[in-house]
Amino acid sequence: MKKQIIEKIKQWDTIIIHRHARPDPDAIGSQxxxxxxxxxxxPDKSVKLAGEEEASLSFLSPMDTISDEGFSNSLVIVCDTANVDRIDDERYKNGQEVIKIDHHPNVDEYGSVSWVDTSASSTSEMIFELFLELEKEAVKWCDNMARLLYAGIVGDTGRFRFPNTTQKTFLYASRLIQGAFAPGDIFDRLYEKSLPLLRLEGYVLSEITVLPSGAGYITLPKEKLVQFGVTSKEASMIVNSFSALKGIKAWVFFVEESDTIRVRLRSKGPHIHELAARFNGGGHPLASGASANSWDETKEILAQLDKLCQDYK
Structure with missing residues (x-):
């Protein structure tokens, strides 16, 4: 599969790379x-990055401005996106050919070539494997590539703490940190928190409800975010606040936005990605996202999460 993708890249002069909306470090790192x-x-190929800017991750890479005409004779590669509804910038459909590179459980089959590896810690890890394949043809190195892929791996492994971290992950990371960048700076930029966010985290830790099943939840209506001066996107940075709580199996943040209620699911055991898929979302077995149209719908999501935790052994 890696060789197929490299051959496709060789065939096209213009390549546009997409990732999912509301990007995380792996989405931008792999892209x-x-x-x-x-x-x-x-170096002679024209390569562009598609998607909206994410201010908190702009230190990794800016996005490119692409005209509609730019898609007319291009190869489109979509990174880190399991389903087409989450692809940022619908103009990906205007490309002449589409390739999918992803490590999430396969939701939508799309692309003339689809490389899905759920054993990979991250899509950034998969992109490094493309580098290893190209390295067989010629030994080259790019410090910025190393910085970006390292950031993506760090993000999706939770600083190498999550179960998706493998021996291969550490092996690849050991190569990447040979680049001329400071890994500590990546950690600082990815995980730094503002004072308002720290205060919101204190509120969240004091208000969490844990059901007898081991399912935990917190609700953050719009007025609460306004009270603390924190955006919905910023609130996503504290979704793992409960990970060290003894007895908790899985938890959910319900965060109200202007037109929807964002559902952020995390787990220490029960697989939650199928639950997320039932509510306009998806993701990993232990880290997923979804959305609800009303607070009544969040009750149904919580009920299903409660059942998952009850059944989990």
Missing amino acids: AGLKALINLYF
């Missing part, structure tokens, strides 16, 4: 890391 990789081995 921009792939651009750096292609520029390294094929």
Whole structure:
């Protein structure tokens, strides 16, 4: 599969790389890391990054401005996106050919080539494997590529704490940190918190409800976010606040936005990605996201999460 993708890249002069909406470090790390990789081995190709800017991750890489005409004769590569509804920038449909590279459980089959590896810790880890394949042809190196892929791996492994961290993950990370960047700076930028966010985290820790099943939840209506001066996106940075809580099996943040209620699910055992898929979402077995149309719908999500925790042994 890696060889197929490399051959496709060789065939096209214009390549546009997408990722999912509301990106996390792996989405941008794999997307921009792939651009750096292609520029390294094929400097004559035009490579662009599609999608809206995410201010909190702009230190990794800016996005590119792409005209509608830019898609007319292009290869589109979509990173880190299991289903088409989550692809940021619907103009990906205007590309002449689409490739999917992802490590989430396969939700939608799309693309002339689809490389899905659920054993990978991250899509950034998969992009590094593309680098290893190209390295067989010629030994080259790019420090910025290393920085981006390292950030993506760090983000999706929770700083190498999550069960998706494997021996291979550490092996690849050991290669990447040979780049001329400071890993500590990546950690600081990814996990730094503002004073308002720290105060919101204190509120969340004091208000969590844990059901007898081991399911935990917290609700954050819009007025609560306004009270603390924190955006919904910023609130996502504290979703793992309960991970060290003894006895908790899985938990959910219900965060109200202007037009929906964002559902952020995390787990220490029960697989939650199928639950997320039933409510306009998806993700990993232990980390997923979804959305609810009303507070009544959040009660149904919580009831299903409660059942998952009850049944989990």
